Amino acid sequence: MAAPLEVVVLGARIGGLAVLYWLRHRFPARAIRVTVVERWATGVFRPELVHALDRAPGFVDHLTLNTERAVRRVYQARWVHDTAVRIDPRARRVHLAAGAPLAYDVLFVATGVDPAWERIPGLGPEAGGICEAHLARHTAVDLAGHPPARLVLAAGPWSGDPASPHLTAGFDMPLFESALLWDGALRRRRRRDRHHIRIVTPAPVAAEGAGPAGRRRLTALLEQRGIAVTLGARYRAVEPGHIRLEDGEDVPYDRTIWTPPYAGSQLARASGIDDGYGWIPTDGYLRHPEWPSIYAVGDIGRLTVPKHGHQALIQARVAVTHLWATLHGRTPPAPYRPWALWALETGDGRALLDYVAPAPDGGLREWAWWGRPVAWAKDLFVITYLALGGHLPWMP
Template sequence: MHKVVVLGARFGGSATAYWLHKLFPARELEVTVVDQWTTMTYRPALVTAAAGHPALADQWHIAMKQRCEKAGQHFVRDTIMRIDPHQQQVHLASRAPLSYDTLFIATGTDPGWKTIPGLGAERGGVCEDYLARQSGDRLHRARSIVLAVGPLAQAPDDTPRLAGSLDAPAFEISFLTDAWLRQQNQRQNVKLTIITPASVPGEAFGPKNQALLARFLAQRHIDLITQAQYHHVEHDAIHLVGHLAVQADVMIWIPPYHGSELLRVSQLDDGYGWFPADPFCVHEKWPNIYGVGDISRTALPKLGHIAMMQARTAVHHFYALRHHGTPKPFNPYVLHVVWMGRGQGLLTLSNWLYGKGHEWAHPGVSSALAKSLFDYSYKLFSGWMPIMP
């Protein structure tokens, strides 16, 4: 039986496991999913916890081990140490190496907390549940709140290019926090600031969405500092190149991202920590290894929807090879909804980032309802929804 190993059980890994179960009969593959946690934290919902409601972080844990085993797949809880593509083995922390015939890597990127002097997870964040809880609790005592977007380290010739790691959560937290403070009649006492290395807000979304975001920020009196270059961070201030210091009682960071240490130690990266993939998500050197989600240099702008689309592309390519079909290459586009607070959302559907020039933006209640529906459907079906992108 053909041995398939999936590394990671978040957006990309879960969608990969879904498509393997959907397309292949049980007798054809032996599928093993590896992750260091048996549950997935649904990260898109953590912005609500960070925006003054820390208890909400505990409501977004999804039982991925249970989901995979219900489908007849093996689930191994362990830490992945190294991949040996020559021996076709995955080395784990606490057990014998795991052999594979085909490997899907969906372990995500590593936050580069230490790439900015003085920066660390203790400064505040939103990318993990414990960070979102801490950030949400600190907001209750703050008079100046800064949402800081870290830079994205890419290879020099990578396209598309983004300056920031992911700016959407910063805008969501700022809008939700603004709405929460107004409900408490405290907005006039709190200064909200967003700092980003990008030249515009929503750099991955396109000009229409960027203009809308800029307008909404101005209407809510949320300050925006663009093209920021970070010099160093202190406990109550972010220092930018040019000797500008931004004071902060509370910081919430979307950290810098600089690729994957797993890929580096396994010598599977492009020299900059990213998975070098062809249009079918196949490794440029190893045809039996696929890269899905944030780990891939083609996954920009690091959104869960793109990871799910990559999983579909990768598994359908794998299926086509085994069943003499014709695979379709990855056709990326951005589909995202920014929480605006007050029951509003900003829906973006755009391939502008990828040079296609199509962009659609829709602010309103219906966009927020669509985001709520997706979030709760994802939780209800443990990531394996009836309709998958």
């Protein structure tokens, strides 16, 4: 009997759990031995952290997922509570911060990327954010106690190979959702006329990751709600009370909420498997072109739309199915093509859904809806995802 395939998965957030889902569905248990390396025993469903703007601080507790239990019980994988610090692709070893190196036959890297707060002078996590649980909790506490007259929601840039197409803003879509939620919260308190809301983004258009119809609907909502938007921002520095831009404009604020700049992964750089800019290059099957035993899923891969959970779900399916097809001499799946699926709550019990998918003719097709059923569907997805540990009845 052949020895089982040694599969190591780095990261157990949305992308990593999706890899485990497809491994379990494609391979019999006796054929593979899966080890997951993750530094946090519990995780949080980060897309919902935007509700720091319209809920009490305790909301974060209801978004928590026991990652270790899900990995062990739901996916029946070995759990290693540690941090990967270097990958040796030649020896097929993952070096850990505390434990002994792990050998692998196949490696899935789904660790995400590192925030690069230092890329903007004067910026740091203390400026406020919603990208991690502790930042969102602090934001909720601060807004509840001291509602600012001037709230600025600012997105850091997404830095990569200038020769490769990529979005300008690292993570601005949640800021549009947060601004609309804050607007709705203020209107319910009948205090909206006392507060100014502004979004600042490096992107040339609002919601550059969405399709044309979604951008038009979102832009109309922002205009109706009186939410100002500054596009094409190039940051010079963040100072108390002001964000200074390269064009000389000062953006005044009483409080800010940031999504940080992103400049790739230190793990990828330290391992010498990045593209020179911190991202892991891949082919259409999410496999490293030089080291075919390595797949990159989610933000860490160069072929992705940043900070987009739906992308990671699709990438996991393509990568694992490609592995299965390669090992069994089958026809590989269709290569991955970027999709976009955004569901933004608009603060009034409704949500905007924008869905951009590859069309059979090689182009793209888009559907955009706005209404209460979209908000209900989003709530149902979140509840189901958390209750089932990411093991959904259906996956894209």
